[in-house]
Amino acid sequence: MSRLLISTDLDGTLLDHHSYSAAAAEPALQQLRQRRIPWVLNTSKTLAELEPLRRQLDNSHPFVVENGAALYIPVASPLAPDLATDPTGNYRCKVFGPSRRRILLALEPLSRRYRFTGFSALSPERLAEMTGLAPGQAGLAMARQFTEPLIWEDSRGALQDFASELSLLNFQVQRGGRFTHVMGHCDKADAMTWLAEQYRALWGEPVTCMALGDSHNDIGMLKRADLAVLVRSPTHRPPEIPGRTDLVLTAEPGPAGWNSAVLAALQQLGLGT
The missing domain is CATH 3.30.980.20 (Putative mannosyl-3-phosphoglycerate phosphatase; domain 2)
Known part of the structure; x- marks a missing residue:
């Protein structure tokens, strides 16, 4: 069996481009929480932005900030125990980019x-x-x-x-x-790949990476994921993802499209209701 790991962009993907709401994705989020499937926020946002947002979304998993420049793992997590603790004392941190x-x-x-x-x-x-x-x-x-x-x-x-x-x-x-x-020279894909290796070591099982994004800064992540979902945007055309003939392009924009894609993947993998 393979375990599922989700890596998701936020603005325009899990969060609505205009309202910044994730309400339309709540059915899929509930499924992920019930099945304890990690859904990793992989975003251009900062650590300062993500701390209150993670509480709002009820997300306790590792998260990636500033387009893959650094990855934070809550100190209570068994993942990557040898990483140094960040100055706040709340996370272990893996830095991929310069200051x-x-x-x-x-x-x-x-x-x-x-x-x-x-x-x-x-x-x-x-x-x-x-x-x-x-x-x-x-x-x-x-x-x-x-x-x-x-x-x-x-x-x-x-x-x-x-x-x-x-x-x-x-x-x-x-x-x-x-x-x-x-x-x-780092991106969301580097952080996603490194974290998948940590989960593979922890679980002792293969990991299926599902990535969801909507913009050019998600291309690397979508190219490397096992399951790639390009979430339709209300403001720009979908970017080209070279080499992905199996790419899923959502019919609906933002969190509604995110919700449909995640629920479909859970069904495909035999994890849905």
């Missing part, structure tokens, strides 16, 4: 040749206005440790040149649902 400070140092000279605005230049009020988040939530979104999201204000060609210059400095550019993210 945000290094990224900001690399971006400073580029800001004179390309047009963009980074989170470091925004106020919580301005970010709240742009995203629909409450100002307090926007402040949590700005508490980044490993990445710098940008509002790209230059041409598409300039973005390619910008990405090439950053690549020479060992950084990469990823497009998300709302922002362009500058980060190290």
Whole structure:
């Protein structure tokens, strides 16, 4: 038998793009909770954002922040006991990417040749206005440790040149649902794969990875998953996922599509009601 592990994006996938609600996914979430199937939040959000959100979603599993830059495992978990504990004492942490400070140092000279605005230049009020988040939530979104999201204000060609210059400095550019993210050479797929190995060691059984996402920054995760679900977006066309002829594209957007896809997978794997 193979055990199921779910790795899911949040904004536009499990959370509605406009309201940030997961209510439409609750039937599938209840099934996962009842069957104790780990559903790992794998997102561009920060640690500060995810702590209250995990409580709201009743999620106690490991989680991945800032597009795969770091993975946090609750200290009570038996997974990866040799990892160092983070400064809060609440988690063990596996870091995959460089610090945000290094990224900001690399971006400073580029800001004179390309047009963009980074989170470091925004106020919580301005970010709240742009995203629909409450100002307090926007402040949590700005508490980044490993990445710098940008509002790209230059041409598409300039973005390619910008990405090439950053690549020479060992950084990469990823497009998300709302922002362009500058980060190290790691992604959601690396964190998902590493965590699957930890579960495989813990369970002593094969692991089937199911990934769900809606944006360009989910492509790596969707390419590497055993079961890949591209959740339809109300705001942008689905990105191409090279090499995946078995990809599932949901009929409904956001959490409604997420719900249908997860329930269908549970049935397919003989885990549904």
